[in-house]
Amino acid sequence: MGSAILLGLLDALDEIKIGDKPTWNFTACTKTERSSVALIETLGHHAKQVQVLHGQNMEALREADIVILGVKPYLAKGILTKPGVGPSLAGKLVISLMAGVPVDEVQGLILSAAKESAHTDTYVVKVIPTIAARYRQSMTLIERSSPPLPQHHEDLVTSLFNLIGSVKVLEPDLMDVGSVLVTSCLATLTVPLDGLLDGSVIEGLPRRDAMELMSQGIAGLGVLLKHGGHPAMLRESISSPRGVTIQTLLSVERENTRVTFTDALLRGTQHLQKMRSKAEAPQSSEKDVL
Structure with missing residues (x-):
């Protein structure tokens, strides 16, 4: 860092x-x-x-x-x-x-x-x-x-x-969840991205080209979100009847992916809270608290 x-x-x-x-x-x-x-x-x-x-x-x-x-x-x-x-x-x-x-x-x-x-x-x-x-x-x-x-x-x-x-x-009481959201969850999001890259390679797209396409797509998504686009509304606007997007979304939703990422953020936040609680508690030994 x-x-x-x-x-x-x-x-x-x-x-x-x-x-x-x-x-x-x-x-x-x-x-x-x-x-x-x-x-x-x-x-x-x-x-x-x-x-x-x-x-x-x-x-x-x-x-x-x-x-x-x-x-x-x-x-x-x-x-x-x-x-x-x-x-x-x-x-x-x-x-x-x-x-x-x-x-x-x-x-x-x-x-x-x-x-x-x-x-x-x-x-x-x-x-x-x-x-x-x-x-x-x-x-x-x-x-x-x-x-x-x-x-x-x-x-x-x-x-x-x-x-x-x-x-x-x-505020101090929001720093734990904010820290997990902007740091640890970046690593978490690389897991589905790797899956998309693997699928692209299976379908014949070279990994380097797939990475180029995906990275620019993510940059575009970031701009849309930054300008007030809600994730649900973005999904709705991209999905058309009988289209490919709704098929990919259905596959993701069947695997409870949304809840998996919610749990990931909660577990990371709770871990930081435990670390802070140990640091703030009176120490009865010379052992490290973290």
Whole structure:
């Protein structure tokens, strides 16, 4: 996710007129040298615009004004409680990409480790982008902060993620279902798409051609939905008497596919809720809660 966001931002900034281009200094942190080398290769011509470090989190945190925390949720506690991390983050804006980890927990870990620091006004905001950020087509969710972030921080976060797609602000109690809808369900939807591709190949259409046709069809569907087209109305408008579309829809409905996808979203949302509940509950052991 980190590399997708970084590449999307770099591409977006390249399109801004030189005279209007903001001054951004990017530092990317990886755990190993191998990951660092791979990231530099991935960045391609953008590599000269990014300082890539491995095993040097503290150096990056000390120098940063804004920190995007894009680690696996179960690693959060170990990273944020390391000596020196709290003071390095104190007084800064931290953007957490960790679904299922409450903002209060992230902020609490930072502040508890930063007691010796004179700065206690660390601001944490949860942001959930998608991997489509790489091509600036992310549907990014921003959790509404309570209390609100300072206006300049809100504007900065919104502007930053608008560069890589669209932004939607949600209340905290809707972030779980929203996160599953825009992220995990993207993976879920690849299953029926794979089935359509397989069927096309069986009927003689080369997979590459089928992928081209289907991807553009999906892009068109997205535009129709974005402009207010309801799924049911779209199905109705496409289906004609004795036509092929109604035959394909009938096949799908016979398999209770609609309920399958409903259950998929519910199970994903419930899993995130359980993760959050464990994170918020008092801990009686040193075991990871995620």
